[in-house]
Amino acid sequence: MKFKNFLNYCSIKSKLLIIFIFCVLIPMFITNSLMLYTVRNNQKKEQKINIYHVIDRVTYNLNGVIEECMMLTNHINSDENLNNIISTEYNAPVKYYEKYFDLLGNTAIKDYYNPQHIYKITVYVDNDSIINSANISKITPKVREREWYKQYVENGESTTITIEYDKDRELFADNNPCRVISIVRKLDYYKDNKEKIVKIDINYNTLLSNIINEQLDESLYIVNKDLILLANKGLYFPKDDFKKIDIINKKDILIKEKLKLNQSKSDWEIIFTDKNNGIINGFKNSSKLFLYLTLFNLVLPTIVISLISKSLINRVKVINNYLDKVKNEEFYEIDNIDGNDEIGTLIKSYNLMVLKIKELIEVVFKEDAEKKILQLSKKQAELKALQSQVNPHFMFNTLETIRMRSIIKKENETAEIIEKLSVLLRTTINWGNDNITIEEEMKFVNNYIDIQRYRFGEKLSYSSYIMEDCKNYKIPKLSLLTFVENACIHGIEKISYNAGISVSIFKNEEYLCMEISDTGKGISEDILDTIRKRIEKFNFESLNEEKSIGIFNAYMRMKMYFNNNISFEIDSEQNQGTDITIKIYMEEFKKGEEFYD
Known part of the structure; x- marks a missing residue:
């Protein structure tokens, strides 16, 4: 039920999109994903089978090379002539050279050399009387510091596979690799007190070629501890050092197996990695099938749903456009009515509604226009009545002030006051423009205060503050002056001690605030409550019933001027004074030029 309600708030386009998603996209995604999953699984299985075949071939080839080297070390170990030459202590180098050249003549060492898998054979012996040559060398402290020798000693076995980067080969300008993989064996067939070992350097390029010739999509690495010995991917230069195993991304590893090398306990491993290239290459044969299925499942439903969507949405847009005109009080009939479906029926109902509205407008318009004219006339009459009541009231109080001052002081120094009074009289008489700026209104207030000071003397003090940004806002003429006058007549006049009046005008983002305060007689709580209630319920008709209307x-x-968008607060305490706060919301000043100069 909730889903039905949800659909009621969806646009037609959204509903069609929901149909397309749940009836086309999701089923297509599920079926194609299942097919892809099946194909990928089969491809992975086939890939693993091929990889294990490669592992078998690589293991077989490595073991063949090692077996050949081991057989060669067996011959060297049991070669009596070679043992005699390297074990004999020579008094002079000449005697060693005679023995050595006899050995070369017998071609014993030469017969052992196989250019296909073996790069170099070197016999090392702890005999200082011999001279280093191409195939026989002394075991010197420098030799003992070599990496291959350390690995041989550390292994503790009679035969060891060693790995070393030979920096000495960097000096040669040939293409022989500096990476050296060797078979090192102890020569212990003939027992004596000398250390004798043979080191056979395997041809690195031959091993690398065997790996590269596998032509795999996957990356193949043969590693030993933290070094990559051989790899079928990546550019290799003869002078390059062994790469670290860290360059292999663990996430890409497909298979990691230990290499089973005969007659060796070396912990070599073979690693295969794949960044999905193998799977993708295997998947290419099925790509056309997936493409055709996707096109069929997407294109045909998309075309059908698009045609239906166009049929529905275009006509709904036409209705919506005409309804927007109705908002602007423009009532037009839709001329082209296409179709007899529900939308076509809706268009016909709209046209009927427009005809009915036009008939109602003709009947109601005149009556409504006349009513508005009457209301406007009434508002103007009310405003003029308010204006007419200000003049006699204000003029009476001002003249009374001057009269009382003249009686008390019995002096004719009223020229200045009369001049100020004339300004006020002209203002009250001329109602041509009832809206003036706050700055102009404050000039009237200051004139009025000067007149009152003439009357009260030092008894009356006055202060004012107007924020600079507030001076050009417009308010009804003599509105502030009325509150200041009220403070003089009802607050200051009825006390014998000194008192003051202050006017403050400022604003913030929400409202413009006008505060009129005096420190005069104040108002009792009962009268203050009565005034507040009258202000709360005050209207135009109430003016005729009030005796004091200021x-x-x-x-x-x-x-009326600010469309009721003001707040009025009056607070007072007897013998302490009265505070009046008027707040006008700033949005009223933004409505037109009549509110701001």
């Missing part, structure tokens, strides 16, 4: 008039004008 602050109510100003409040009503500001409320």
Whole structure:
């Protein structure tokens, strides 16, 4: 049930996409994945079988080379002439050379040399009386420091396979490799007190060729401990050192097996890696089948669903476009009605709705227009009534102030006050423009305060603060002045001690705030509650019922001017003073030029 409700909120295009995903893509993905999985599994099995065949061949070839070398060491070990030459102590080098050349004449060493698998044969003996030659050398401290000799000693066996990078060969300009794999054997057939060993260097290039000739898609490595001895991939130069096993990515390893070398305990291993190249190459034969299946499963359903989608979505877009016109109060009928399906029926229903709306507009429009004219006239009348009530009220209070001051002081120094009063009178009489800037309004307030100071003298103090950004915002004329006047008449006049009035205007991101405060008589709690309730429920009709309309008039004008988007707070404490806070939300000042100069 929830899924049905979900579908009700999906667009037609989304529903068709859901059909395509669940009825085409997912089934195709599952079937093709199963086929791919089966083919890949079979390919992997075949690949492993081929790899094990390669392991057998590589093992066989290596063992053949080792067997040939071992047979050769057996002959050298039992060669009596060779043993006599290397075991004899010579008084002079000449005698050694005579014996050595006799040995070469018998071709004993030469017969042992096989150019196919063997690079070099060297017999080492702990005999200082002999002279180093091509095939016979003394065991010197330098020889004992060689890597192959250390491996031979460390192994502790009579026969050892050693691995060494021969730096001395770097000096030769030939293509002979510096990588040396050797068979080292102790010559112990004839017992004496001398150390004798034979070292047969296997032809490295021959071993490498046997590996490369396997022509594998996979990478093959023969390793010993942390060194790669042979590899069928990668460019090899004769002077290169052995690579470290670290270059082999463990994630790519397919098979890792120990090489079973005859007559040797060396822990050589053979490793095969594959970055899916072998699988991909094997999969190429089936790629066309997968391509055809994918095209068939995708293209045909896509074409059919696209045609259906176009049929549905295009007509729905037409309906949506005409409905957007309805939002703008433009009622047009859809001319082309294609199809008799549910969407075609919906288009016909829309056209019928448009005809009905047009009929209703003709009947209701006149009545609605007349009603709006009456409401506008009423609002204008209310505003003019508010304006007309300000003049007599304000003029009376101002003239009364001057009259009282003249009676008390009995002086004619009123020229300056009369000049300020005339400005205020002209302002109240001329209602041509009821909206003025805060800066202009504050000029009226300052003039009025000067008049009140003329009356109260040092009894009245005054301060004001206007944020620079607030000066050009517009408010109803004499609205601030009304609250300042109220503070003078009801707050300052009725006390005998000194008091003050302050006006602060500032803003933040949310609202513009106007605060009018005095330290005069204040208002009792009961009267303050009554004023708050009247302000909360105050409307245009209430002005006719109020005897004292000053602050109510100003409040009503500001409320109408800012579309009720203001807040008004009045706080007071008897004999402490009164605070009035008016907040106008900043969004009202952004509506047009009439709110900002």
